[in-house]
Amino acid sequence: MVNILINPQSDSVFKEKVLVLPLNQVGIADIALVGGKNASLGEMIQQLRRKGVKVPTGFATTAFAYRYFITSAGLEAKLREIFADLDVEDVQNLRQRGKQARSLMLQTPFPSALQDAIAQAYANLCQEYGADTDVAVRSSATAEDLPDASFAGQQETYLNVHGLPAVLESCHKCFASIFTDRAISYRQIKGFDHFNIALSVGVQKMVRSDLATSGVMFSIDTETGFKDAALITAAYGLGENVVQGAVNPDEYLVFKPTLKQGYRSIIEKRLGTKEIKMVYDLGGSKLTKNVSVPHSERNVFALNDEDILQLAHWACIIEEHYSQVRGVYTPMDIEWAKDGLTNELFIVQARPETVQSQKPNNVLRNYRLSQTGEENNQSLTPIVTGRSVGEMIGQGKARVILDVHQINQFQPGEVLVTNRTDPDWEPIMKRASAIVTNSGGRTCHAAIIARELGIPAIVGCGNATTVLKTAQEITVSCAEGETGKVYAGLLPYEIKEILLEKLPRTRTQIMMNLGNPEEAFGLTSIPNDGVGLARMEFIINNHIKAHPLALIHFDELADELAKYKIAELTAQYEDKAQFFVDKLAQGIATIAAAFYPKPVIVRLSDFKSNEYANLLGGRQFEPKEENPMIGWRGASRYYDPRYSEGFALECQAMKRVRDDMGLTNVILMVPFCRTPNEGRRVLAEMAKHGLVRGENGLQVYVMCELPSNVELADEFCQVFDGFSIGSNDLTQLTLGLDRDSQLVAHLFDERDEAVTRMIAKAIATVKQHGCKIGICGQAPSDYPEFACFLVEQGIDSISLNPDSVLKTLLEIADTEQSVDC
Numbered sequence: 001m002v003n004i005l006i007n008p009q010s011d012s013v014f015k016e017k018v019l020v021l022p023l024n025q026v027g028i029a030d031i032a033l034v035g036g037k038n039a040s041l042g043e044m045i046q047q048l049r050r051k052g053v054k055v056p057t058g059f060a061t062t063a064f065a066y067r068y069f070i071t072s073a074g075l076e077a078k079l080r081e082i083f084a085d086l087d088v089e090d091v092q093n094l095r096q097r098g099k100q101a102r103s104l105m106l107q108t109p110f111p112s113a114l115q116d117a118i119a120q121a122y123a124n125l126c127q128e129y130g131a132d133t134d135v136a137v138r139s140s141a142t143a144e145d146l147p148d149a150s151f152a153g154q155q156e157t158y159l160n161v162h163g164l165p166a167v168l169e170s171c172h173k174c175f176a177s178i179f180t181d182r183a184i185s186y187r188q189i190k191g192f193d194h195f196n197i198a199l200s201v202g203v204q205k206m207v208r209s210d211l212a213t214s215g216v217m218f219s220i221d222t223e224t225g226f227k228d229a230a231l232i233t234a235a236y237g238l239g240e241n242v243v244q245g246a247v248n249p250d251e252y253l254v255f256k257p258t259l260k261q262g263y264r265s266i267i268e269k270r271l272g273t274k275e276i277k278m279v280y281d282l283g284g285s286k287l288t289k290n291v292s293v294p295h296s297e298r299n300v301f302a303l304n305d306e307d308i309l310q311l312a313h314w315a316c317i318i319e320e321h322y323s324q325v326r327g328v329y330t331p332m333d334i335e336w337a338k339d340g341l342t343n344e345l346f347i348v349q350a351r352p353e354t355v356q357s358q359k360p361n362n363v364l365r366n367y368r369l370s371q372t373g374e375e376n377n378q379s380l381t382p383i384v385t386g387r388s389v390g391e392m393i394g395q396g397k398a399r400v401i402l403d404v405h406q407i408n409q410f411q412p413g414e415v416l417v418t419n420r421t422d423p424d425w426e427p428i429m430k431r432a433s434a435i436v437t438n439s440g441g442r443t444c445h446a447a448i449i450a451r452e453l454g455i456p457a458i459v460g461c462g463n464a465t466t467v468l469k470t471a472q473e474i475t476v477s478c479a480e481g482e483t484g485k486v487y488a489g490l491l492p493y494e495i496k497e498i499l500l501e502k503l504p505r506t507r508t509q510i511m512m513n514l515g516n517p518e519e520a521f522g523l524t525s526i527p528n529d530g531v532g533l534a535r536m537e538f539i540i541n542n543h544i545k546a547h548p549l550a551l552i553h554f555d556e557l558a559d560e561l562a563k564y565k566i567a568e569l570t571a572q573y574e575d576k577a578q579f580f581v582d583k584l585a586q587g588i589a590t591i592a593a594a595f596y597p598k599p600v601i602v603r604l605s606d607f608k609s610n611e612y613a614n615l616l617g618g619r620q621f622e623p624k625e626e627n628p629m630i631g632w633r634g635a636s637r638y639y640d641p642r643y644s645e646g647f648a649l650e651c652q653a654m655k656r657v658r659d660d661m662g663l664t665n666v667i668l669m670v671p672f673c674r675t676p677n678e679g680r681r682v683l684a685e686m687a688k689h690g691l692v693r694g695e696n697g698l699q700v701y702v703m704c705e706l707p708s709n710v711e712l713a714d715e716f717c718q719v720f721d722g723f724s725i726g727s728n729d730l731t732q733l734t735l736g737l738d739r740d741s742q743l744v745a746h747l748f749d750e751r752d753e754a755v756t757r758m759i760a761k762a763i764a765t766v767k768q769h770g771c772k773i774g775i776c777g778q779a780p781s782d783y784p785e786f787a788c789f790l791v792e793q794g795i796d797s798i799s800l801n802p803d804s805v806l807k808t809l810l811e812i813a814d815t816e817q818s819v820d821c
Contacts, residue, residue: 019065019117022124023058023204028325034060035140035200040350048321053314054346057128058135058204059121063142065114066175066198073108076195079179083194088185091408091427101179106172115168118203122167125205134162134206134280136348137170139177142198156180159238160206160280160287167203174201182423189430207348210279210288211340213302214239215249216443217311218353219256219319220331222451223390223442223482225356226521227331229267229593230254230312233443234302236293237277239335239348245420245440245447246290248272248460250302254312255593258662265661266308267589268517269582271572272441272460274298299571303338310345311336318350331357333448355451364500364525367393367479368803370492380487384436384468386461388477388484389447391522393493394434394456395475398468415476417468421446429453434476436464436486458484481518498806503527504813508790509797510805511601513776515539517587520594523802527809530598530665531591532724532799533776536605536650539587540615544580545569548646550617551576562617569616577649584653585661592663599667601701601724601776601799604650606671608633629738634672634703639685651689658696669701669724674708679719693721704766704773705729710758713765723766724799727777731755750779751786763793772796784808788815 016033026034026042034042038060045055070076082100087093110118126133137158156177158170177183178199187194207214215234220227235242235249242249253268274293281289303311315334322330335349369380399414401407404424410416412431419438421429422445429435429449437446440459450457456478458464468474468486475491478484509529514520515538546566550557554576557563570579592600608628613619621642625631632640638647657663668691673679679702683693686700693700702709702716705726709716716723727750728739734755737744749755759775766773774797780787781804790798791812800808 016062017064018062019068019114020059020061020121022121023060023202026060028322032142033062033064033200034202035063035142035198036351037138037140037349038200038202039140041202041204043321043325044318044347044350048317051317053317054344056205056207056346056348058125058202060140060203061114061118061171061201063198063200065117066178066200069108069111069114069175072111075104075108078104080195086184086188088188088427094181094185094427098179098181098184101184102176105176105179110168110172118168118171119164122164122203125203129205132162134160135167136202136204136206137161137167137174138202138204138349139174140200140202141178141183142200157240158287159240159278160210171201171203175199180423182426185427204348207337207346208339208341209337210238210277212338212343213237214335214337215242215302217315217334217336218331218443219315219334220353220356221253221521222353222356222447223388223478224521224524225359226524226594227329228256228596229521230256230259230315231442232303232308232311232315232336233272233441235272235274235277236297236302237279237290238288239337240288241276241278241290242441242443243335243445244422245437245444245459247274247276247441248439248462249274249441249443251441252303252308253590254308254315255589255596255661255663256312256316257596258593259309259312260316261662263660263662264305264309265589265593265663266305266586267593267661268586269301269308271299271301273462274302301572307338307345314345314347318347322350322352326352329357333443355448364496364498366496366498367391367477368494368496369393369475369477369479370494380491382477382485383474383488384458384461384464384486386436386458386464386484387440387442387447388480388482389435389442389450389457389459390455390478392454392456393475393477393479395490396433396473398436398470398472398474400465400468400470402465415474417464419465420444421449434458436461436468436476438462438464456484458486461486481516481522483518500525500527503806503809506809506812507816508795508812509774510809510812511599511774511776511797511799512802512805513781513799514591514802516542517590519802520591524594526802526805528595528598528805529797530595531600532774532797533669534588534591534600534602536584536588536603537607537611539584540605540607543587544583544615546576546580546616547612547618547621548577548580548649549621549643550615551580552645552649553621554617557617558620559617566616580649581653581656584650585656588653588666589657589661589663592657592666593661595665596663597665600663600665601667601669602654603669603671603703603776604634604638604647606634627738630733635670635674635678635682636672638670639681644685647685648689651686651691655690658698659690664697667699667701667722669703670720671703671726672705672729673702673716674706676712676715676719679716683719701772703729704762706733707758710762710765713762714769717766717769717771720771722772723762723774725759725762725773725775725777727755727759727775727779730758730777731779734758750777751783751789756789759790760793763790763795767794767796774799780804780808784811787811791815 028043031039217232232252233249249272251270255265258265331353410428415434416432435457475487511532513533515535573579613622637643699721701722702720704723732739776799781801
C-alpha cells in the first residue's frame with residue numbers, strides 16, 4: 001500500500017510507507033525516513049519556532065519514496081552491475097560509473113503515485129504562498145549529518161525553482177545526485193553501502209536572500225574548537241556562494257556566555273571582499289546567476305549588529321536543543337538567510353558539526369616551524385597569505401588546477417592550489433598534503449573538507465594560482481594564528497604532543513603573556529590560570545596601524561601619504577577615531593573571551609615616543625627624545641594634555657569590552673608609573689571616561705618595573721589593587737643600563753643579585769599589605785631557575801610566553817613540592 005500524504009499524529013502506523021510528508025510533521029527521530037537535513041528542519045519547525053527561531057516551511061519526499069522509485073523500475077540490479085568494478089581511486093573509472101548511474105536514474109520516469117504526491121504537496125504550498133511559489137529543492141540522504149560523517153554537499157541543491165514541472169524535474173535530479181562522483185567516493189571511503197542509503201528531497205519555501213544576504217554560522221570556533229564563540233559568515237545574495245567558497249565573506253565572532261546574559265558581545269568583525277552575489281535569473285534561461293557587487297557595497301558589512309546578535313542567539317538556542325536531544329554536547333553547523341522583501345532572518349539548514357566535536361580533548365598537539373630555515377638558505381617571508389584553516393603545517397609540491405576536469409593530473413602528497421573547491425573535487429582532496437585557494441572563507445567547502453580530512457588549508461588568498469607554480473616546493477603553515485602563510489621551500493617543522501591529564505596542578509598561578517588576538521582561542525587548551533599580560537601594542541601596530549591623535553585630528557594631518565593610508569584603513573568610518581576604539585575593543589575582547597572567566601590583565605599602551613612616531617601620522621604628534629626608554633611613556637602620557645585625547649580612546653575601548661560586552665574579567669594595568677601621585681592622576685583620568693576603580697568590579701593593577709615601585713610599594717598598595725613585576729625594565733633601571741644598547745647588552749641579566757633583591761623586597765612588601773603580585777617579564781620564560789626563585793619568594797602568579805608554559809609548569813610543581821618538604 002502506498003500513501004500519498006498522511007497526518008502522522010493520527011495515522012502514525014503508516015508513516016513509514018508514505019511518499020511525502022510536510023516538514024512540520026517530521027523531527028530528529030525521523031532521519032531514516034527523511035534524511036538528516038529534512039529531519040533537522042522539521043525538528044526546528046516543531047520545537048524551536050516557539051523560541052523565536054524562524055524556519056521556512058515545506059515538504060519532503062521520504063526514503064520510502066526513493067526505494068519505491070528504485071524498486072518499481074527494477075533499478076538496483078542495473079546499478080549493482082554498473083558498480084561491479086568501481087574503483088574510487090581511479091578518477092576516470094569513478095567518473096564513468098557515476099555518469100552511467102546518474103543517466104540511468106534520470107532516464108527512468110517517476111512512478112505516477114510519486115508524481116501525484118509531490119504535485120499535491122506543492123499545491124498545498126502554493127495555496128499558502130501563491131501560484132508557482134519559488135522553492136529550494138535540496139537532497140537529504142539518510143546517512144548524512146552523523147557525528148563522524150557530515151556528507152555536506154554530496155548531493156545537489158536547486159534554488160529558485162518554481163512551477164510544478166520544474167519542481168518535479170529538480171526532485172528527479174536530486175534522486176540522481178545520490179550517485180554524484182563525490183557522493184560515491186565519500187560513501188566508499190566512509191564505509192557506507194551504496195544500496196543501504198536512501199535519498200529524501202526537501203522542498204522548502206525560498207527566502208529572498210538574493211535581495212539581501214545569507215551565509216553560514218557555527219556555534220563553535222571552526223579552527224580551534226573553542227566552544228564559547230559563534231562564528232558567522234555573511235555575503236550578499238543566495239547562500240551557495242558562501243558554502244562553495246566562491247566569495248570571501250564577512251566574518252563575525254560572538255561570545256556566547258555574555259550574549260546569553262544580555263550583552264552585545266560581538267568580539268570581532270572582519271570585512272570580506274564579497275565581489276559577486278547569486279541572484280534569481282529573472283527572465284533568463286537559468287534558475288540563478290552571479291552578478292558583480294558594487295564596490296560601495298563590498299566595503300561595508302553585509303550584516304548590522306542587530307542581525308549578528310540575533311543569529312548568534314539562534315545558534316545558542318539550536319546548539320542547546322540538539323545537545324539536549326542527543327544527550328551530548330553538540331555544536332552545530334547552520335545555514336541562514338535574510339529575506340530582502342521582509343527583512344526577516346531565517347534558518348534554512350542545521351546539522352551537527354563533525355570535526356572539532358570529534359577531536360580528543362586530552363591531547364595537546366602543537367605544530368611549529370623550526371626557529372629558522374637558514375640551514376637551507378630559505379627565507380621565512382611568506383609568498384602567499386590567506387585565512388588559515390586548522391593549526392597544522394603541510395608541505396609538498398604545488399599542483400595548480402583551475403578546472404575540475406584537470407583533477408586527474410593530481411598526484412598524492414601534492415598541495416592543491418585552485419580558485420575554490422566544490423564536492424566534485426573531493427576524490428583528490430583526500431590525497432592532498434594541504435589545500436590553498438584564491439577565494440572562500442572559514443565556512444566554505446574547502447575549509448570544511450580540509451578539517452574533516454585533517455589537513456591544513458589556506459583560503460581566500462586572492463592570488464595563489466598566479467603566484468604559486470606547479471611542481472614548486474612549498475610549505476603551508478596554519479600554525480601562526482588566523483593568517484595562513486605559504487612559504488617557498490620545504491621548511492623544517494616540529495610536532496609536539498602532550499597528554500594533558502598527566503600535568504600537575506600548581507599552587508602558584510600559571511598565566512600567559514599574549515598580544516596577538518588571533519592566537520587566543522588556540523592557546524586556551526594549554527593549562528593556565530588566565531592572562532598575566534595582554535599587550536595593546538600588538539593590536540595597535542598590526543590592526544590599527546595609525547597614531548590615535550592622527551585619527552582624531554585627521555583633517556589637520558600634514559603628511560599626505562599617511563593621510564591617504566589612514567583614509568584607506570578607515571574607509572568605513574566617518575569618525576576616524578571610532579576605528580581605533582572598535583579595533584582595540586575587538587582585539588582585547590577576543591583575548592578576554594578566550595580565557596573568560598579567568599582574569600585577563602590588560603596593560604594600557606606602553607609605546608615609547610619613537611615607537612608612537614612610527615605609526616601612521618605619528619611624527620606630527622611626537623617629540624624627539626634622546627632616550628625614549630626612560631622618557632615620555634606609560635602613565636606620564638595618559639593625563640598629559642598632549643596625549644590625553646589618545647588615552648581617552650583606550651578608555652572608551654576598555655569600557656566597551658567590560659560594560660557592553662560583559663567581559664568583566666578584564667583587569668587594567670598601568671605601566672611605567674613613577675610615583676603614587678601619578679597613579680592617582682591616571683585613575684582620575686580613567687574615571688573621566690567611565691572607568692572607575694571598584695565600579696562593576698573593575699580592578700586596576702600597576703607594573704612594578706621601577707625602583708620607586710619597589711621602594712614605595714606600601715604606598716602604591718593604597719592606590720592600586722595589584723602589581724605585576726616587569727623584569728625587563730626593572731633590570732635595566734636597577735643596573736643602570738639601556739637594554740636597547742648593544743654596548744652594554746652583556747650586562748643585562750635579570751638573575752643579577754641586585755635585581756633579585758629588589759624583586760624579593762617587592763613581593764614581601766606587597767603581600768604584607770594584602771595585595772596580589774605576579775610577574776609578566778621575560779625572565780621566567782627564559783630561565784626555569786628564575787621561576788623557581790619566584791616560587792620560593794611566595795609570588796602569587798607567574799605569566800609566561802605560551803611556548804614556555806608547560807616546561808616551566810613542571811619546574812614550578814617540583815619547586816613547590818621541595819618548598820613544602
